Amino acid sequence: MNAIPFTEELVARLAGARRVAVLTGAGISAESGVPTFREPGGIWERFRPEELANVDAFLANPALVQAWYAHRRAVVEEAAPNAGHLALAELARVVVARGGSFVLATQNVDGLHERAGSGAADAGTLLELHGSLRRTYCADCGADAGAGALDALAAGAVARCAACDGPLRPDVVWFGEELPAEAFRAATRAAQTAEVYLSVGTSAAVYPAAGLPLLARDCGAYVAEVNPRRSDIADELDEHVAAPAGVALPALQDRVRERAPAGW
Ligand code: BJW
Numbered sequence: 001m002n003a004i005p006f007t008e009e010l011v012a013r014l015a016g017a018r019r020v021a022v023l024t025g026a027g028i029s030a031e032s033g034v035p036t037f038r039e040p041g042g043i044w045e046r047f048r049p050e051e052l053a054n055v056d057a058f059l060a061n062p063a064l065v066q067a068w069y070a071h072r073r074a075v076v077e078e079a080a081p082n083a084g085h086l087a088l089a090e091l092a093r094v095v096v097a098r099g100g101s102f103v104l105a106t107q108n109v110d111g112l113h114e115r116a117g118s119g120a121a122d123a124g125t126l127l128e129l130h131g132s133l134r135r136t137y138c139a140d141c142g143a144d145a146g147a148g149a150l151d152a153l154a155a156g157a158v159a160r161c162a163a164c165d166g167p168l169r170p171d172v173v174w175f176g177e178e179l180p181a182e183a184f185r186a187a188t189r190a191a192q193t194a195e196v197y198l199s200v201g202t203s204a205a206v207y208p209a210a211g212l213p214l215l216a217r218d219c220g221a222y223v224a225e226v227n228p229r230r231s232d233i234a235d236e237l238d239e240h241v242a243a244p245a246g247v248a249l250p251a252l253q254d255r256v257r258e259r260a261p262a263g264w
Pocket residue numbers: 024025026027028030031036037038039042049050053107108109130172173174175176177178179200201202203204205206207208226227228229230231243244245246
């Protein structure tokens with residue numbers, strides 16, 4: 001890397017912060033080989049997400065949507081957490097070890113933050129705002145159908161509930177659906193109380209998650225975005241770190257650790 005892409009102010013604020021919160025999006029998993037949504041080559045280059053990721057599209061063609069999510073799950077299982085995921089887990093350990101709080105809210109459904117160690121007992125809180133590809137449930141009766149229920153279906157076949165024969169769906173949040181209430185409440189509280197807030201790898205195009213960095217700013221946090229491109233909300237934040245998460249976050253984490261007072 002030629003130059004450090006973030007300011008000394010961000011390093012100093014993170015090193016001194018007792019409450020740190022983060023929002024991540026698909027961009028943090030890009031370097032793990034998981035496609036993003038809205039970029040060239042992204043998952044939805046050919047479809048508008050608002051039209052595909054909703055319950056009506058699923059009910060109209062459950063076999064197609066199930067096959068699509070089984071494919072996505074296979075991609076994610078082949079992928080591994082990258083340096084950006086690992087740096088956030090490490091930064092959480094640093095903040096928690098000195099008695100602070102660290103809340104990571106992710107819009108991602110790929111499970112890579114958990115696999116990187118975020119949310120473990122010593123590594124802060126992990127909140128999955130848009131669900132997870134690792135869970136499925138019955139669209140009719142709500143029964144839990146286990147992790148691999150959508151895998152290995154014959155073409156055109158629909159995976160159905162053992163209890164009521166309803167179609168099984170991934171436990172993800174589609175457009176028009178509520179986010180998991182407790183997770184979103186906790187993410188909101190974290191944004192309201194954070195001293196430093198990082199928005200990483202998200203286009204900030206999808207609400208209510210995109211409102212969290214803005215809420216944090218309104219409540220007094222220093223808010224930095226980590227994204228090679230400027231998101232829809234970049235102009236309203238304190239700092240734009242123009243670098244991939246897998247480059248910027250490990251460098252940031254190193255600098256914060258260096259500056260940490262003895263005894264942390
Ligand atoms: C890198 C990088 C690298 C690349 N390093 N960065 C207020 C105003 C207007 C509309 C609404 C509103 N409030 C609610 C709405 C409606 C709607 C909405 O937001 N619509 C917008 C399109 C305007 N929201 C909802 O419906 C939500 N529910 C809700 O509000 O409930 C209340 C309600 C109920 C009923 C009626 C009304 C209200 C639910 C939203 C659910 C979103 N679901 C999806 C699919 C999940 C399942 C799946 O994965 O298939 O979630 S959509 C998709 O977008 C997915 C993502 O989590 C989400 C966000 O995308 P993300 O992560 O930002 O990815 P990208 O691709 O957009 O951006 C990647 C970024 O990474 C880019 O910026 C790159 O530059 C960057 N990058 N490489 C760092 N190496």
